[in-house]
Amino acid sequence: MTFVCLSRLAGPTAGGSAAELAPRLLTAAPRVRADDARGLIWADARGLPARGLARSLLVLLAERGGSSEPHAGIARCAIAAEVASLGAEEPIVEVPAGGERAFLAPYEIGVLGPDPALARLLEGTGIERCGDLARLDLAAVAVRFGQDGVGLWRLARADDPRRLFDPTIRPLPDASLEWSDYALRDPERLLFAINGLAGTVCAALRDTGQGATAFTLAFALAGGGTVEQPFAPSRANASQRTWMRLIRDVLERIRLPDAVTGVFLRVDRAARSEIVQGDVLDRGFGTAQVAEEALARILDQGSVVVTPENSRHPLLARRTRWVEQPPALVWARPQIGPDDTEPALALHLRPEPVPVEAITADRRGFAAPLRYRAGPGGAAAEWHELVTASGPDCISGGQWEEPYAVELYCCVRHDGAIVLLSRDARSGEWQEIGEWR
Amino acid sequence: MSRSAAARVLLAARFPDALPAAQRGWSSVPSGIAGLDRILPSGGFQRGRLSVWAPAIGSAALLRAAALHTVAGGERAAWIDARHTVAGACWRAAPVLVRPSGPMAGLRATEELARSGGFALVVLDGLDPETTELVRLSRAAREGSSALVLLTRATALAALRLVSRPLLAEYAWRRSRVGDADEIRAVKVQVEARASGWFAHETISLSLWRDDLRLSVETGWPDRRGERR
Numbered sequence: 001m002t003f004v005c006l007s008r009l010a011g012p013t014a015g016g017s018a019a020e021l022a023p024r025l026l027t028a029a030p031r032v033r034a035d036d037a038r039g040l041i042w043a044d045a046r047g048l049p050a051r052g053l054a055r056s057l058l059v060l061l062a063e064r065g066g067s068s069e070p071h072a073g074i075a076r077c078a079i080a081a082e083v084a085s086l087g088a089e090e091p092i093v094e095v096p097a098g099g100e101r102a103f104l105a106p107y108e109i110g111v112l113g114p115d116p117a118l119a120r121l122l123e124g125t126g127i128e129r130c131g132d133l134a135r136l137d138l139a140a141v142a143v144r145f146g147q148d149g150v151g152l153w154r155l156a157r158a159d160d161p162r163r164l165f166d167p168t169i170r171p172l173p174d175a176s177l178e179w180s181d182y183a184l185r186d187p188e189r190l191l192f193a194i195n196g197l198a199g200t201v202c203a204a205l206r207d208t209g210q211g212a213t214a215f216t217l218a219f220a221l222a223g224g225g226t227v228e229q230p231f232a233p234s235r236a237n238a239s240q241r242t243w244m245r246l247i248r249d250v251l252e253r254i255r256l257p258d259a260v261t262g263v264f265l266r267v268d269r270a271a272r273s274e275i276v277q278g279d280v281l282d283r284g285f286g287t288a289q290v291a292e293e294a295l296a297r298i299l300d301q302g303s304v305v306v307t308p309e310n311s312r313h314p315l316l317a318r319r320t321r322w323v324e325q326p327p328a329l330v331w332a333r334p335q336i337g338p339d340d341t342e343p344a345l346a347l348h349l350r351p352e353p354v355p356v357e358a359i360t361a362d363r364r365g366f367a368a369p370l371r372y373r374a375g376p377g378g379a380a381a382e383w384h385e386l387v388t389a390s391g392p393d394c395i396s397g398g399q400w401e402e403p404y405a406v407e408l409y410c411c412v413r414h415d416g417a418i419v420l421l422s423r424d425a426r427s428g429e430w431q432e433i434g435e436w437r
Numbered sequence: 438m439s440r441s442a443a444a445r446v447l448l449a450a451r452f453p454d455a456l457p458a459a460q461r462g463w464s465s466v467p468s469g470i471a472g473l474d475r476i477l478p479s480g481g482f483q484r485g486r487l488s489v490w491a492p493a494i495g496s497a498a499l500l501r502a503a504a505l506h507t508v509a510g511g512e513r514a515a516w517i518d519a520r521h522t523v524a525g526a527c528w529r530a531a532p533v534l535v536r537p538s539g540p541m542a543g544l545r546a547t548e549e550l551a552r553s554g555g556f557a558l559v560v561l562d563g564l565d566p567e568t569t570e571l572v573r574l575s576r577a578a579r580e581g582s583s584a585l586v587l588l589t590r591a592t593a594l595a596a597l598r599l600v601s602r603p604l605l606a607e608y609a610w611r612r613s614r615v616g617d618a619d620e621i622r623a624v625k626v627q628v629e630a631r632a633s634g635w636f637a638h639e640t641i642s643l644s645l646w647r648d649d650l651r652l653s654v655e656t657g658w659p660d661r662r663g664e665r666r
Binding site: 292322 | 499502537553643
C-alpha cells in the first residue's frame, strides 16, 4: 500500500481544519482520511502514480487560497510518509520502496511521537535518533523500555501497524445481455446467451480466487417484468460447466410467462476457494480434489452423501438418522482396522416392508413361520420354504406416539437366503422387512 | 468333464500364474479377501473395467469388505445405494455412501464417480441398467480408471461376471437346548468368476451381522413384549 501524507495545512490566513479540507481532495484521490488532532490528511495512492497524485492534491489545497505551504510525503509505510511530509524541505518527498528504515534513521526519536516519559528514558540512555533505536534487538528493548518501547522500536524500523484504510470490498461479479430487435422463446438459444454470461462471471470469480455459493439468473420478459431464479451450488465453485448443468436442469422445468428479451446473471454470495494441505504419502490425496468435485456434481443432481447416526432404538428402521455430508468429506482419512475389513453378511432393509402370507406352526406359544410368499393376494407368488426360523425377538414400545409390538424371526430359506420376517403382535400381519446379503 | 475343461484344468495346474491374453495388463483393486482375490483375473477388481455381480447372498458382504479394504489402503471407494436398503446399524462410514433420489440420479452418480478418477472402487447396488446405460457406465469406468462393480443381473458389456451361490449344507448353526437349529452363525458361499478365457471359483465363509439391540426395550417405556398373543 502506498500512502500520501499531507501536512502543514493551516497557514496564518487559510481557514478550515483537515476534516473540512479532506472532501475537496476526493476529486483526485479515491480514499482520503483526515487526522485533525495532528493536522494531517492521508490519501490512499495504491495502484496510482503517487507523485502525480501528491501534486494534484497540493494543487487542490493551493486553490483554497491562504498563505500555508502544505507538504506531501509519499511512502509504502505510514510513519515514513508522515516524517517525510513533516520533516523535509521540498514540497513533495518520496521515500523509495524498501528504503523506509534508512530514511527514518537520521531523524530524531521525537518524530515518532513517543510518550514523554519514554522520551526522557531514551534520552537518558543516549538514544537520540531513530537509527540508534532500530539497531537494538527486540529483547533488549523489551527489557529496558517495556511494551511502549517495543512499539516505538517497531516504528523506528519502519514497521507501522496502523491501518489507515480498510481493505476494499470487491463487488461480486455480474453480467447481463439484452436485445430489443427480437424476443427469445427457444431454450437452446437462451442457453447459448446464458453460457456466455456464465463464462464471464466465472472467469471474474476465478480471478479473485473465489467461488459462488449462491447466484441468481434473472430473465427480462417481453411484456415487462422479470423472473428471477436463484441457484445454490453444493460447494463454492466458479466452474462454468457446473453452473450450466444447474441452469440447464432448471430451464428444463421452468415455465416463463412470456418471451425473453434479456438475461442477467449475478453472484449473490461467494466464498474463498480453499486449498487443503495433505500428506504426500496419502494415496488418495492426489485425487481428493477431483473426488470432491465429482461429489459436488452428484449432489447438484439430486443425490445425497450420507453417514448414519444410530440411536439405541430397538426397531432397526427407526434407529438410524442419515446425516447429509458435504463433498469435502473426501478429504477425511478414516481409520480402519484389519478386523473391520472381515466380510460379514449385513442386513439390508427393504425400502418398504413387503407384506407376506405365512404358514405357521405353534412353537412354545409363538406362531413360528414354516413357509411364506409375497401377499396378500399374491396367490401366484412362489412359496419360500424355510429351513429354520430363529426367534422370535419380541419388541414393543411407542405407547404414547406410534405403538408397535412385533415379533422378529431370522429365517433361512431353502434357497439359502436369510431374511428377516416380522409379525405384528396386535394385527397378526406378516412382513418381510430385510435380507442379509 | 469336457476336453476343453480338462485342458484348462491341466494348464492351470501346470502354469498357475498364467493369465489369458485378454486379462493381461490390467491393474486391479484388491478386495483384501484372499479367496476372492485368488479367483479374480488380476488379483482384484480390474481398474477401468466393468464387473457385474448377481445379487445374492454374500455379494454385498464381499463388496463391502472390498470397499473397506480399498479405503484402508488409502484410496477411495463409493457405494451407491440406489434403493436405500443399507441399514445404518451395520454400515461402517468409511466408503462414501451415496443415496440418489431416483434411478436416473443413481446412474448419473455412478457415472460421475467412476469417471472422476477420484474413486478406486465404485459399487452400484439396487439398479438394473439397460444396455445403453451399461455402455455409458463402462466408458466412464475406462475414462476414470475406476473398478466399477454393479450388483445386477444385467451382464452385457461386463468384463467380469461374478455369481455367489449359497452352500446351505455347510451353514454353521448354533443348536438350542431342545435341539432346534436356533441361530445361524456363519454361511458358506461359492463364488464363481467368469471373464474372457477365465473361470475360477472359491468357497468363502462369511459371518453374520447380529443386532446387538434386538432384545432391548425402548428407553423409558415399560417392557410389554409378547402382549396379546
